[in-house]
Amino acid sequence: GAVVSQHPSWVICKSGTSVKIECRSLDFQATTMFWYRQFPKQSLMLMATSNEGSKATYEQGVEKDKFLINHASLTLSTLTVTSAHPEDSSFYICSARDKGLPHGYTFGSGTRLTVV
Amino acid sequence: KQEVTQIPAALSVPEGENLVLNCSFTDSAIYNLQWFRQDPGKGLTSLLLIQSSQREQTSGRLNASLDKSSGRSTLYIAASQPGDSATYLCAVSGNTDKLIFGTGTRLQVFP
Numbered sequence: 411g412a413v414v415s416q417h418p419s420w421v422i423c424k425s426g427t428s429v430k431i432e433c434r435s436l437d438f439q440a441t442t443m444f445w446y447r448q449f450p451k452q453s454l455m456l457m458a459t460s461n462e463g464s465k466a467t468y469e470q471g472v473e474k475d476k477f478l479i480n481h482a483s484l485t486l487s488t489l490t491v492t493s494a495h496p497e498d499s500s501f502y503i504c505s506a507r508d509k510g511l512p513h514g515y516t517f518g519s520g521t522r523l524t525v526v
Numbered sequence: 527k528q529e530v531t532q533i534p535a536a537l538s539v540p541e542g543e544n545l546v547l548n549c550s551f552t553d554s555a556i557y558n559l560q561w562f563r564q565d566p567g568k569g570l571t572s573l574l575l576i577q578s579s580q581r582e583q584t585s586g587r588l589n590a591s592l593d594k595s596s597g598r599s600t601l602y603i604a605a606s607q608p609g610d611s612a613t614y615l616c617a618v619s620g621n622t623d624k625l626i627f628g629t630g631t632r633l634q635v636f637p
Contacts, residue, residue: 416569442623453615453627454570503569505625515560515617515625519569 412438412508416518423494423525431489431521433504440506443487444515445479448501460487494525528553530618530628538634545603547631549616554594556618560625561590561601564613573614574601606635 413436423429433443442461446454458474460466460481468474476498478490487506491498504518529552539545549559558577562570574583574590576599582591589602599616613632617625 444625451632453630456624456626459624501567505570507623514572514575515619516572517562517570520567522567 412506412514412516414440414504414506414516414518416504416521418521419519420522421524423523425495425525426493428490428492429494429523431491431502431504431523433487433489433506433518435485435506435508435516438506438508439484440487440508441484442507443481444505444507445477445487445489446503446505448503448520450501454503457489491523494523496525499523499525528556528618528620528626530616530626532614532616532628532631534631535629536632536634538636539606541606541608541635541637543606543635545606545633547601547603547614547616547633549599549601549628551597551599551618551626551628553620554597556594556620559590559592559599559616559618561588561599562615562617564615564630566613570615606633608635608637611635 415434417432445457448454457472458466458468460479462484466479481487503520505515533548560575561573576583576592587604592599611634613630615630616628
């Protein structure tokens with residue numbers, strides 16, 4: 411089945427530094443990838459949608475200059491949290507849409523970001 | 527704006543019970559509905575995907591139904607096991623290509 415690999419699974423960084431999270435579709439081409447943020451015991455909040463080769467579309471209230479998304483190929487999307495602050499600490503999850511199964515979504519294993 | 531609600535928010539049952547988890551959505555114009563499982567600190571595992579033209583899907587001990595007109599879906603878990611303990615999320619997609627998630631049901635099955 412479709413597999414999405416997300417790295418790193420966890421990261422600790424200092425305030426003011428930037429962190430990059432990668433999301434790869436291993437056995438399928440993902441025309442669209444999605445990035446979510448999840449707070450403890452809450453559901454997933456969509457941050458942005460990225461299409462290969464074009465700029466990401468951000469949800470209302472999400473700072474595009476803080477959360478940089480790049481979708482350079484059909485199998486790779488990256489989320490960079492720039493100038494991270496403790497309030498950016500959260501669980502980030504990516505999702506990819508399978509071209510072969512247009513209505514199915516496959517999720518990565520998530521990244522736990524802690525900013526100290 | 528699509529809103530997805532799940533009831534109950536939490537559920538604790540003894541092993542062997544049959545369970546019903548509920549999901550409701552406000553806009554019936556959906557393309558599909560998907561049920562996911564999430565273990566603590568982990569990503570999401572897709573359980574069942576129901577296309578808008580379908581009424582139900584089954585996988586092993588899981589059965590999901592969809593009533594688009596009333597904006598409801600149920601996930602039925604037969605003969606629950608401790609390994610079923612997790613958070614269950616339903617999500618709907620529409621013409622915007624985005625998945626809108628429900629609030630989740632935290633399930634605990636004790637031996």
